[in-house]
Amino acid sequence: MTSDTATTLTVGALSAGPGTKVRGSVRAELGTLTTDVPVALINGSRPGPRVVITAGVHGGEFTGIDALHRLAGRLDPEQVRGQVLLCLVANPPAVYNGRLGTSPLDGININRVFPGDPEGSPTERLAAWLFENIIEGADAFVDLHAGRIDEFLRNFVGYRLTGDQELDAKTATMASVVGHEDVILGLNPDGGNSHAAAARLGIPAILVETGQLGERDPQAAERVVAALLRVIDFLNGDDVESRPVTEWVWAAFLASEAIGLWYPEFVPGTDVTEGQVIGRVVDPADGREHEVLAPATGRVFYGMRGLTVLPGTDLAAIAAPR
Ligand SMILES: [Zn+2]
Structure with a gap:
């Protein structure tokens, strides 16, 4: 599916017409409570794919959130091709309250329960909301993570093999365009990771892990911004340098x-x-x-x-x- 830029980009009550950028938050119903999810919608004035990027799926992982805040400010809808949907803080309870990988609402790691359950626990409902409103309509999906406050991490990109050779080849190139030296493959698309659930729908989807220990590192955030711009260019058919990677x-x-x-x-x-x-x-x-x-x-x-x-x-x- 390629998005038609003549169409409005909509998430909940927020929408951006062609050639416009809208930032705001959208309320997700989680059963007995709600949470406000900040998003940036950049609807280009030229045709192209819809690229969806999430950060803040886990608490205490700051690089991706910082990178998306920077990217949201910089993307100019006059220059953008297609649509870019940024979800800056996908899991506000985990990001703001616990700053842990699990949600303080129910102890669940949201990145184990995608595509979620609209009748489930608060985190399962949030996963279902994110999947339906943010991820499902993507032509390509990037999920940004980092080492948490107490977590060492060596940068890597992850993705799942699906058995669909065309999809897997596109995802592999997307992964190599990021610029991280190491790419870790999952040999099937099973499980509750958001990128796995997206891959099961035929969406090229990668997990990008950058930075560690909850560090505030502007250079790492800028490297992620540059990586995302390369990924967007690649998805628009540009000849983007893909770096040699080591597969694990x-x-x-x-x-x-x-x-x-x-x-x-x-x-x-x-x-x-x-x-x-x-x-x-x-x-x-x-x-x-x-x-x-x-x-x-x-x-x-x-x-x-x-x-x-x-x-x-x-x-x-x-x-x-x-
Ligand atoms: Zn994470």
């Missing part, structure tokens, strides 16, 4: 088995071997150490930097070369 697949997600103090022995980008000690969880009551072993050989792309952990706390995510 997820090999292991390691969670803590113990409560206590976490002393990692890696940084993002460290290569580890299965069985290697990659950190220790220390019981503050008696000082005893529990060794934490790498469950797979590969490279750590993100992990916990915070000192205190519980059973089930994510400690490290490891990917292996494809």
